[in-house]
Amino acid sequence: MKIVMLGAGYVGLVSGACFSEFGVDVTCVDPDEGKISRLNDSVIPIFEPGLDDLVRKNVAAGRLHFEASLSKCGAKVDAVFIAVGTPTRRGDGHADLKYVYQAAKDIAGFLTPDHFTVIVTKSTVPIGTGREVAEIVREANPKADFAMVSNPEFLREGSAIEDFMRPDRVVFGTDSEKAAEVMRALYRPLYLLETPIIQTSLESSELTKYAANAFLAAKITFINEIADLCEKVGANVQDVARGIGLDGRIGKKFLHAGPGYGGSCFPKDTLALVKTAQQAGSPVRIVEMVVDINNKRKQSMASRVIEAAGGSINGKKVAVLGVAFKPNTDDMRDSVALDVIPALQKAGAIVQAFDPVAMKEAAKLLPNVNWMNDTYDAFEGAAAAVILTEWNEFRTIDFDRAKSLMAAPVLVDLRNIYKPEDAVAAGFSYTSIGRGAKDRLSVSKRKSA
Numbered sequence: 001m002k003i004v005m006l007g008a009g010y011v012g013l014v015s016g017a018c019f020s021e022f023g024v025d026v027t028c029v030d031p032d033e034g035k036i037s038r039l040n041d042s043v044i045p046i047f048e049p050g051l052d053d054l055v056r057k058n059v060a061a062g063r064l065h066f067e068a069s070l071s072k073c074g075a076k077v078d079a080v081f082i083a084v085g086t087p088t089r090r091g092d093g094h095a096d097l098k099y100v101y102q103a104a105k106d107i108a109g110f111l112t113p114d115h116f117t118v119i120v121t122k123s124t125v126p127i128g129t130g131r132e133v134a135e136i137v138r139e140a141n142p143k144a145d146f147a148m149v150s151n152p153e154f155l156r157e158g159s160a161i162e163d164f165m166r167p168d169r170v171v172f173g174t175d176s177e178k179a180a181e182v183m184r185a186l187y188r189p190l191y192l193l194e195t196p197i198i199q200t201s202l203e204s205s206e207l208t209k210y211a212a213n214a215f216l217a218a219k220i221t222f223i224n225e226i227a228d229l230c231e232k233v234g235a236n237v238q239d240v241a242r243g244i245g246l247d248g249r250i251g252k253k254f255l256h257a258g259p260g261y262g263g264s265c266f267p268k269d270t271l272a273l274v275k276t277a278q279q280a281g282s283p284v285r286i287v288e289m290v291v292d293i294n295n296k297r298k299q300s301m302a303s304r305v306i307e308a309a310g311g312s313i314n315g316k317k318v319a320v321l322g323v324a325f326k327p328n329t330d331d332m333r334d335s336v337a338l339d340v341i342p343a344l345q346k347a348g349a350i351v352q353a354f355d356p357v358a359m360k361e362a363a364k365l366l367p368n369v370n371w372m373n374d375t376y377d378a379f380e381g382a383a384a385a386v387i388l389t390e391w392n393e394f395r396t397i398d399f400d401r402a403k404s405l406m407a408a409p410v411l412v413d414l415r416n417i418y419k420p421e422d423a424v425a426a427g428f429s430y431t432s433i434g435r436g437a438k439d440r441l442s443v444s445k446r447k448s449a
């Protein structure tokens with residue numbers, strides 16, 4: 001089989017490389033000629049574990065190609081995937097579809113009447129976009145023989161290849177049985193692994209993606225609010241999360257309390273769902289709340305650091321460990337670091353930060369930060385240290401060494417990677433998320449009685 005992936009960004013590149021690993025002939029197309037020539041030399045523009053090996057292997061096997069234009073892709077393509085960006089449109093929160101519409105026009109010029117081709121939206125697109133794309137193509141090329149499919153991705157950065165190769169499910173939506181056959185053939189290796197494959201209408205498939213991300217964002221926001229309550233009443237959010245998560249109806253994943261979710265998907269997709277639902281006259285108020293609570297949470301995190309450092313950080317050094325929105329990625333999109341670091345600087349702190357891979361990206365977005373060579377450099381002279389991203393190497397900090405380097409032994413662990421008793425035993429003043437002082441409620445109750 002032969003497919004084209006329009007867009008060699010995160011989704012297009014991972015999906016293209018994985019389909020080529022399934023044995024499909026794949027051409028990834030991206031207008032950025034520099035990127036294409038680097039990809040042809042197997043230089044991967046993003047950090048994703050395992051991706052460079054997968055690309056190299058399939059390029060060498062002659063199954064994976066890169067081109068700067070769709071017109072160079074040759075004839076008789078079974079499917080063209082649209083995997084271009086759908087960023088948040090400035091000002092109103094809607095998904096910006098200009099790249100999707102451009103892709104539709106390019107595809108219209110590429111299709112012929114003598115060969116059936118499936119057009120697949122892989123980008124996260126608002127409900128109704130699949131039909132819009134079909135209209136654009138039909139208008140521009142009435143004789144084209146094609147059918148539309150929506151096939152959302154559920155790839156997590158950092159484990160995207162595993163997520164593609166062993167997904168919980170594959171969802172695709174289409175009105176065309178002929179197109180469904182092409183999709184089943186493309187995902188054949190997953191059928192053999194007995195992966196559930198859900199076939200729906202175009203609209204249901206498009207909404208499934210938004211609903212999945214909004215649900216997960218709500219789950220995180222729920223546990224974050226429970227964490228705040230834990231702090232007030234002297235409970236431990238990790239125990240509560242375990243206690244509820246083992247109920248199979250709830251599930252234990254995505255119950256890690258933290259500084260608020262970030263990344264390229266949850267913030268953008270929750271906002272787009274809110275807008276779509278408002279427009280449809282059926283608002284999703286729970287998601288509106290989630291968006292609002294999460295934004296405020298991220299903005300409030302710097303004050304935890306300031307409070308832990310004794311109320312003022314003016315003129316003091318603060319060590320920031322991790323700036324990527326999560327480990328195993330260099331992605332800075334909507335990372336909590338973009339809220340915390342400027343707020344610390346505004347309060348007068350000198351920020352010295354270290355991240356194993358994201359510093360190059362971060363430096364473009366965060367001015368006046370001292371980027372350090374390693375974890376311990378960041379501790380040097382710091383009046384407080386804050387863990388923003390739970391990279392593995394931050395899980396094994398030598399507390400004695402860190403303490404000897406710092407101006408004051410203050411650790412703010414916004415990812416709960418340490419046990420409070422261990423940090424305290426090592427001589428740190430330790431603050432984390434949702435693991436409050438014991439019996440605080442009963443004490444305050446007695447006082448007010």
Ligand code: UDX
Pocket residue numbers: 153154155156157158213216220253254255256257258259260261262263264265266325326
């Ligand atoms: C997400 C979805 O998981 C994926 O299915 C979708 O296709 C794209 O969006 P991703 O953004 O790569 O993937 O990261 P994810 O691991 O889901 O984490 C998103 C954010 O939530 C991160 O900021 C992370 O730190 C935060 N998070 C996640 C929590 O705070 N607690 C959790 O329990 C899980």
